[in-house]
Amino acid sequence: MGIEFQIGVGGNLPIYRQLIDQVRYGIASGSLEIGEKLPSVRSLSEQLVVNHNTVAKAYNELVREGVLESRHGKGVFVGPQRERYTKAEKNRRLSASLDAFLSEARSLGLDDKQITTAVSERLSQLKKEFAEQQTGQNKT
Amino acid sequence: MGIEFQIGVGGNLPIYRQLIDQVRYGIASGSLEIGEKLPSVRSLSEQLVVNHNTVAKAYNELVREGVLESRHGKGVFVGPQRERYTKAEKNRRLSASLDAFLSEARSLGLDDKQITTAVSERLSQLKKEFAEQQTGQNKT
Amino acid sequence: MGIEFQIGVGGNLPIYRQLIDQVRYGIASGSLEIGEKLPSVRSLSEQLVVNHNTVAKAYNELVREGVLESRHGKGVFVGPQRERYTKAEKNRRLSASLDAFLSEARSLGLDDKQITTAVSERLSQLKKEFAEQQTGQNKT
Amino acid sequence: MGIEFQIGVGGNLPIYRQLIDQVRYGIASGSLEIGEKLPSVRSLSEQLVVNHNTVAKAYNELVREGVLESRHGKGVFVGPQRERYTKAEKNRRLSASLDAFLSEARSLGLDDKQITTAVSERLSQLKKEFAEQQTGQNKT
DNA sequence: GTGGTCTAGACCACT
DNA sequence: GTGGTCTAGACCACC
Numbered sequence: 360m361g362i363e364f365q366i367g368v369g370g371n372l373p374i375y376r377q378l379i380d381q382v383r384y385g386i387a388s389g390s391l392e393i394g395e396k397l398p399s400v401r402s403l404s405e406q407l408v409v410n411h412n413t414v415a416k417a418y419n420e421l422v423r424e425g426v427l428e429s430r431h432g433k434g435v436f437v438g439p440q441r442e443r444y445t446k447a448e449k450n451r452r453l454s455a456s457l458d459a460f461l462s463e464a465r466s467l468g469l470d471d472k473q474i475t476t477a478v479s480e481r482l483s484q485l486k487k488e489f490a491e492q493q494t495g496q497n498k499t
Numbered sequence: 500m501g502i503e504f505q506i507g508v509g510g511n512l513p514i515y516r517q518l519i520d521q522v523r524y525g526i527a528s529g530s531l532e533i534g535e536k537l538p539s540v541r542s543l544s545e546q547l548v549v550n551h552n553t554v555a556k557a558y559n560e561l562v563r564e565g566v567l568e569s570r571h572g573k574g575v576f577v578g579p580q581r582e583r584y585t586k587a588e589k590n591r592r593l594s595a596s597l598d599a600f601l602s603e604a605r606s607l608g609l610d611d612k613q614i615t616t617a618v619s620e621r622l623s624q625l626k627k628e629f630a631e632q633q634t635g636q637n638k639t
Numbered sequence: 640m641g642i643e644f645q646i647g648v649g650g651n652l653p654i655y656r657q658l659i660d661q662v663r664y665g666i667a668s669g670s671l672e673i674g675e676k677l678p679s680v681r682s683l684s685e686q687l688v689v690n691h692n693t694v695a696k697a698y699n700e701l702v703r704e705g706v707l708e709s710r711h712g713k714g715v716f717v718g719p720q721r722e723r724y725t726k727a728e729k730n731r732r733l734s735a736s737l738d739a740f741l742s743e744a745r746s747l748g749l750d751d752k753q754i755t756t757a758v759s760e761r762l763s764q765l766k767k768e769f770a771e772q773q774t775g776q777n778k779t
Numbered sequence: 780m781g782i783e784f785q786i787g788v789g790g791n792l793p794i795y796r797q798l799i800d801q802v803r804y805g806i807a808s809g810s811l812e813i814g815e816k817l818p819s820v821r822s823l824s825e826q827l828v829v830n831h832n833t834v835a836k837a838y839n840e841l842v843r844e845g846v847l848e849s850r851h852g853k854g855v856f857v858g859p860q861r862e863r864y865t866k867a868e869k870n871r872r873l874s875a876s877l878d879a880f881l882s883e884a885r886s887l888g889l890d891d892k893q894i895t896t897a898v899s900e901r902l903s904q905l906k907k908e909f910a911e912q913q914t915g916q917n918k919t
Numbered sequence: 920g921t922g923g924t925c926t927a928g929a930c931c932a933c934t
Numbered sequence: 935g936t937g938g939t940c941t942a943g944a945c946c947a948c949c
Contacts, residue, residue: 513923513924513925514924514925515924515925549925549926550925550926550927550928551926551927552925552926552927553924553925553926556924556925570933570934571932571933571934572932572933572934573933573934
């Protein structure tokens, strides 16, 4: 299966972050299967016309997180996706992340309603973008 | 007017972060007026039974952000609350903060619905806690 | 590459401010490269014979400003140094800072010439100190 | 003698800061003599078409500093301008203020030359503005 | 190992 | 009295 990477549209996120999100979304949605090989750093960087360091940075971060596995001389693969956290641990991490966001949003003057709106709008925007990428271009 | 500070409940946020959020919420909600004096570092630390450095850390961060003003030997006051960011800058900051949260949430395996639910639940929880603080205990 | 930290000389600035300035100067001058790891909080505190909290305070302030990045359990690194402000915003901040200084200087009775002299003298003093630090001692 | 207050032009400073600077400059230049009565808060606020709180804020800060004296029911007057600080004290205060400015300027990416240029340009700009105010309009 | 948070207590400077 | 800085030492979480 695999996914078609795409950059540029999707807001003002740095490229490597866009790549990270696409891999994560791809795995979550089943487009990327466990053990599947990802495009090599060089080939993907050429395909997207970005610097290979940018791709490497994205892969590296995902490897660090345990999402991907790097096998020397072989390539980068989707990792086993073991449940890395207990439920309590997940809640703790989620809370920390959520609170950081809410604190920033509030300090920018958003009220509760504006916050929930911003979240749901961003989510549907991301969903739409991802769908478009996967339908449109199926060839390099 | 002023607000009643309270710590301990409401998640696993560090104390100084709780204090920061309470000041921000207090200003946003009008409970703290511009120019109003906040409790002194020492007195608040005694009231909350925390170290004075912890209170100072919270005040300090808000001073650095321009939310509060510190007048040496006099006390700490609510600052002029000038619009510190342009609209574009605000959007940029909000997006960055939101995307960081969404990225973390997704990597924890939450789908879109679970994310929006988590956000709105946390918001109503915070609202409730803040309301309780301001009504309930007016004495130490 | 990296820089050699040093404290004590150079005026009556608090230690953590001296460290902040040295990091900023190091980055601006190219001695600290993007992505480079800084000495750990503990090791630097031992090297300088100051408390680790003092070093952490300096690092922390720079992290909040976006100059440094902290990776939990890994260390503190020089951040991407993206342009954090628009040109207009930079001018606004500079003006505010300059006017605050001029206001204080004038209230102390300095005339225009004395002010410009004070500025240029302090600048060359700082330059000299920084140069000495980077050449002289390469051992603790 | 007295001075003619004027607001609006002179950069993006808040009004109350402009007023403070004009009083200070007026005293330093001899336009305002010791013991001289300043316009009342209400009359000056009407003359400048600003809120009386803004004028009061400027006067209050100057009273706090000892530059002006407030005599209840009489008005606000230029204070005795005693040397409030020893020479060492003055140097200490000046250094603190200067270092704060230099630190900010450097964090905004200005090099030494840009800093000195910014200072001298702002000084001559302020001088020019003040001169214009005192020559132009001598009536309300 | 790393950074993050907190306590306890000290001294300084400003007012 | 006020806030600001620093030390010494503790515990936690992440890696």
